[in-house]
Amino acid sequence: MSETLTLHLEGFDGPLDLLLELARAQKVDIAKISILALVDQYLAVIERERVRLELAADWLVMAAWLAWLKSRLLLPPEETAGEEEDAEALAERLTERLAALEAMRAAALWLNRRPWLGHDVFARGAPESLTSVDRSGLAADLPSLLQAYVAARRRALARRPYRPKPRKLWTVQDAIERLTRLVGALPSWEVLMRFLPEDASADPVERRAAVASTLIAGLEMARGGGIELRQEEAFGPIHVRRREQETGDE
Template sequence: MTATALPDAANETWTSDAETRSTSETLVIALDGFEGPLDLLLGLAKSQKLDLSKLSILDLAQQYLAFIGAAKNLRLEIAADYLVMAAWLAYLKSKLLLPDDPEPEQGQSGKELAAQLAFRLQRLEAMRDAVASIMGRKQLGVDFFARGMPETIKLIRSSIYHSNVFDLLKAYAEQRKRTAVTSVQWGGREVWSIKQARERLSMLIGASVNWEEIDQYLEEYFSQAELGKTVTASTFGASLELAREGYLEIRQAEAFAPLYLRWRGAERPAAVEAHNANQAKDNA
């Protein structure tokens, strides 16, 4: 949509006095070409070659309201934000025309609102100038072109280490731990039960009632490393059981001294008797 307001004299020179210009002396402006009411206000101000830092908001509001009034006569479906700005400018115009209230109400005065609007217009103009400056620069692929076969960049790496021997050993250990594969296999272990030790003691000690050191009954097992500990522990446990049952006596002179064993009186366990009977049969 295009709103047209033709000047009476096309070659008339614009003057700095905005009050002497009528609202019909604005440029031809297409409303669809603006992104919002602020953009339209800036276009009106620049068309009159006004300095935004010395802008008369009252004159600009009159120009905007006249433009929107003419545009509404040509096209009713104007965007709502343009109409909202028109209403706000009418309110601002009324506050600027009225004398200052000695007891102002809550809110900003007309001068403060006008200063804010002028600042927003200045900021919008700065943004548009920045965009025009960026878009005006030469573009790759349009104004200049890159080489068809660019040279590759060769990276030369130079490592500098700040570590001591402990850091080196730690790093080596961590790397070795990740790569080392170990497997642990436990072989079968022969265990001498207390029952076996009890039968063995019954057969060996039963032949004599004298005091005998316990180690002499285990000499043949001490040469076997896998049986030494289990035989000693089981034999000691079996000797305590036999002593508790009254078949065996245990003597030790002092702590950590050798242990001596003997049968109590002429009593013999059944295992000893059975062993002697078997030996007698073998000899026969």
């Protein structure tokens, strides 16, 4: 929506502020302007469109000044002879006031865009004192503190000796025995990692030991001719099966 009120009057077509400027410069006869038609067009714009309140107020002020100026111009000359200001001076004053109003609106908009104290920026509080004051009343130096800590640790360890967590590591011999027992029942190729013990996945260390032992056991049995190993791609799964003496490799 345009922020100017465009008028269509007898003898003038254009915005309201231009009508004021032309009246001030005596380039349009304000006596021929119909104030009633101006008010009707103003009310039609207000009712038809959503106009900002401050913009509608500016239009109303300008229309009121035009109506007042026209009433002054329509008075007989003898009745206006004693007046201090004529219509041209009043129109010039109105133009100056409108310019001052526009400057104030621009200044208000600039101030509104500045950071707000307490909202966008915050003032620094009282300076903080970094001086450390000991109010405990204890007198102790660093060597004494370290000696007391070592003595306390010794007493705690003496009452509760350290016992590492027992681990059951899967050896190569255990893996060879498990492969020998299970590989004879394989009908075809099977992934080597499926021959890990059932309880090897609970502890990460025990699982790594079981994987390493199972791999070494598979290599040892393949070298002895008991089983066959196959790996189709780099870092891919290793497959195992019982070596067939009668048939060739698949």
